[in-house]
Amino acid sequence: MTVADLSPLDDPFGSALRGRHRAFARTHGSALAYQPDVSVFYAHPRELTAADFTDLATLAGPDGLVGLRDRRGELPAGWSVLEVFDLVQFTGEHVAAVADPALTRLGEDDVPEMAALIEETKPGPFLPRTIELGDYLGFRDPATGTLLAMAGERAKPDGWTEISAVCTRPAARGRGLARRLIAAVAAGIVGRGDLPFLHTTADNPACALYEDMGFIHRSTVPLEIVRVPERTH
Incomplete structure (x- = not known):
């Protein structure tokens, strides 16, 4: 290995x-x-x-x-x-990367809705051209088409790709959407030959999810x- x-x-x-x-x-x-x-x-x-x-x-x-x-x-x-x-950095060398066909690939036409979701949930900065940095996936309400959750890619240091913009509308939380999105984004990263990592803040409750998924704390x-x-x- x-x-x-x-x-x-x-x-x-x-x-x-x-x-x-x-x-x-x-x-x-x-x-x-x-x-x-x-x-x-x-x-x-x-x-x-x-x-x-x-x-x-x-x-x-x-x-x-x-x-x-x-x-x-x-x-x-x-x-x-x-x-x-x-600022907490987690590495995901051993995270299970699982593609999910139920998720939607997001593009430039989706940016206004993505920006609105970011504004509501505040996972971190997302600007008009952030989507150009990598692939983004979303989960839409099957009944209404509303974007309920998303995650994507940001920095790409040598050999690694950062998972970023992980967020879920409050009404859709508790359904495992973040876990599915992270695993699916990781699948795309690993498929290209990179390894996933991510940043968050020490007070973010999502740290428990990341650790449960197998992410390893590297630095604060x-x-x-x-x-x-x-x-x-």
Whole structure:
């Protein structure tokens, strides 16, 4: 059995933006970011210097927001921390990946309904072009066609694909839809020769589901949402 190379997951968005997602990348010096209508995520050195912060500020723009993952180094004057999350990373080398023909493949025409589901359930950011990052599956009410639940793919660091946007309408919870969607998205990932992983926050009750499905906790690091000052020097 081949041992999975975990090193790309140390900087998953950087690995993706330098590799399979480079078509979506904006770069300035040491800083990388997705195009602003694709994803909110940035990549940066763990040990940040003044020059690195200047690069991040150039990409974000004055008064812009940047997510700093496991930052080392002091924030420059004028930068402010708005929120801090405990970002949990799970790997899914041993998760059962099961295709599910009852699920619907979602496309660009579905984005408004997907965005409405994201707004209702708030699993994390989903922008107009996020769907371009990978495959998305949904479960629709057989009677009405309403999108009740969905999950899809986000970052694609070398050898891995992130499962993201896992969400279910409150009225449809308790039916195992999230489990089915995660297993089906994982089936597509494994079928391409990748391994699944995912991120969540430490306070998310879904952590219990992920662990029950066989996902393995790999790390918990701080994710800071910081604001760039209106003027940088």
